[in-house]
Amino acid sequence: MTPTEQEIARYRAALAELMKRCLERIRSMEVPADAPPLQGGPPHE
Amino acid sequence: MNEPWQLGIAAAGRAIAGRALTSSALVRSLLERADHIDGDVKAWVRLARDSALREAARLDAEAAAGRLRGPLHGVPLAIKDIVYTAGIETNVGSTLLAGFVPAEDAPLVRRLREAGAIVLGKSAMTEFAAMDPAPTRNPWNLEHTPGGSSSGSAAAVAACLAPGAIGTQTAGSIIRPASYCGVVGLKPTYDAVERAGVFPCAWSMDHVGPMARSVEDVALLYATLAGDHKHPAGEIDMRIGVADRYFYERADHDTRRAFEETVKTLTAAGARLVQVKLPPSFEAGVDAGIVTMYAEMAAVHRQRFSTQRERYGWKLACLLDAGGEVSAVDYLRAQQVRRIAGAELSSVLSQIQCLMTPSTPAPAPKGLGATGDWTHNLPFSSSGHPALTVPVSLSGAGLPISVQLAARHGGEERLFHCGSMIERLVNFSHKARCR
Numbered sequence: 001m002t003p004t005e006q007e008i009a010r011y012r013a014a015l016a017e018l019m020k021r022c023l024e025r026i027r028s029m030e031v032p033a034d035a036p037p038l039q040g041g042p043p044h045e
Numbered sequence: 046m047n048e049p050w051q052l053g054i055a056a057a058g059r060a061i062a063g064r065a066l067t068s069s070a071l072v073r074s075l076l077e078r079a080d081h082i083d084g085d086v087k088a089w090v091r092l093a094r095d096s097a098l099r100e101a102a103r104l105d106a107e108a109a110a111g112r113l114r115g116p117l118h119g120v121p122l123a124i125k126d127i128v129y130t131a132g133i134e135t136n137v138g139s140t141l142l143a144g145f146v147p148a149e150d151a152p153l154v155r156r157l158r159e160a161g162a163i164v165l166g167k168s169a170m171t172e173f174a175a176m177d178p179a180p181t182r183n184p185w186n187l188e189h190t191p192g193g194s195s196s197g198s199a200a201a202v203a204a205c206l207a208p209g210a211i212g213t214q215t216a217g218s219i220i221r222p223a224s225y226c227g228v229v230g231l232k233p234t235y236d237a238v239e240r241a242g243v244f245p246c247a248w249s250m251d252h253v254g255p256m257a258r259s260v261e262d263v264a265l266l267y268a269t270l271a272g273d274h275k276h277p278a279g280e281i282d283m284r285i286g287v288a289d290r291y292f293y294e295r296a297d298h299d300t301r302r303a304f305e306e307t308v309k310t311l312t313a314a315g316a317r318l319v320q321v322k323l324p325p326s327f328e329a330g331v332d333a334g335i336v337t338m339y340a341e342m343a344a345v346h347r348q349r350f351s352t353q354r355e356r357y358g359w360k361l362a363c364l365l366d367a368g369g370e371v372s373a374v375d376y377l378r379a380q381q382v383r384r385i386a387g388a389e390l391s392s393v394l395s396q397i398q399c400l401m402t403p404s405t406p407a408p409a410p411k412g413l414g415a416t417g418d419w420t421h422n423l424p425f426s427s428s429g430h431p432a433l434t435v436p437v438s439l440s441g442a443g444l445p446i447s448v449q450l451a452a453r454h455g456g457e458e459r460l461f462h463c464g465s466m467i468e469r470l471v472n473f474s475h476k477a478r479c480r
Contacts (some may be wrong), residue, residue, distance in 0.1 A: 006221060008359055019370075022332035023371075025306065029385075037383075041235045041429060042429025
């Protein structure tokens with residue numbers, strides 16, 4: 001099914017909003033400067 | 046006896062081992078079933094008729110000679126079309142990979158074959174395991190989505206087109222379709238099942254796991270898939286956690302009712318349901334997962350997308366554009382947040398047997414243009430903790446509703462223990478779609 005231009009624009013806008021919210025949350029979280037990032041995937045205990 | 050196509054994995058394996066059934070008869074029965082109903086369900090993208098029958102004959106000869114490989118001997122499976130299968134075309138749900146025939150099996154397929162399982166065919170999936178749907182329909186109601194991205198795997202198991210299947214999950218692609226189709230599905234601990242030979246969606250969040258119609262059958266498949274990575278259960282107790290936020294508040298009326306009934310049933314059976322406070326970083330861990338997933342997807346497709354953009358589905362194209370805009374600094378911040386949030390969630394999960402949530406906010410939505418909501422599944426894809434979905438009830442419209450169980454890393458056996466208990470107590474009938 002071919003989407004309309006409006007559908008695509010709505011989807012893009014929703015995605016942009018989602019990414020904005022996600023980035024704001026992770027940027028505003030207090031993270032120690034020396035906290036290492038995951039490398040390759042979540043660790044096992 | 047039931048028709049062969051109605052049998053689950055353990056039952057089929059026992060019948061073959063006991064010489065009450067041949068693998069060839071089982072494969073033929075499933076192929077006839079596919080001819081009969083898959084025109085409606087569209088779970089299969091490709092059946093491996095000839096190779097499956099050849100392999101079944103070989104395994105029957107072994108069984109006749111008294112050489113049984115184990116509980117999967119002669120049992121046919123559906124393999125998601127994202128997993129490489131030697132000599133069987135593998136398209137990952139995209140026309141971009143039309144004609145791609147892997148020379149070798151993925152190691153996980155090799156393990157299954159060595160254990161006596163047969164590749165019956167490749168199951169349909171969303172394009173590159175993202176948002177553009179497969180043509181698959183939900184066997185419980187053909188007007189509803191089966192979920193995705195492992196759409197065909199879940200639908201094949203639910204419709205008795207295969208006794209078990211392999212799926213993959215990056216956000217919610219095992220738990221959600223299994224839940225929507227009323228089957229049992231396991232998203233194992235990150236890295237517990239080897240991902241080599243599985244086309245990547247987002248490397249640090251991709252998981253491979255089994256689906257079947259019982260916890261016992263899923264556990265059988267997992268034992269073969271995980272091999273040495275399988276952990277012992279440790280001390281089993283009856284403490285089941287219920288989260289203080291995030292899950293229940295997102296659920297619709299029918300899902301809340303089913304969840305509350307399951308809590309009551311478990312409590313009456315002697316389980317200790319305890320409210321657990323999710324860590325403050327929980328939501329940030331989820332959002333970090335979203336940033337990670339879209340950025341990694343953009344990286345996976347960067348080269349192909351830059352030259353063949355017009356051949357991508359429109360939703361995936363939008364996702365890849367969004368993921369391509371994530372900076373390296375934000376990507377690394379997401380990885381820092383995932384590590385912190387995952388460790389804090391581990392600390393909560395270490396105090397209970399498992400955490401129980403509704404598997405999805407609502408039953409399978411109507412329509413085939415989208416594959417539903419992965420909100421309840423993404424937390425454990427981001428953190429890498431194992432999750433199991435078990436069907437418990439039907440909605441007013443007759444669609445399955447399930448609960449999701451999550452445990453500490455390596456806690457699959459705990460999930461099987463809790464899942465089996467729930468399965469026994471609620472007695473959900475899978476047979477409704479297998480007549």
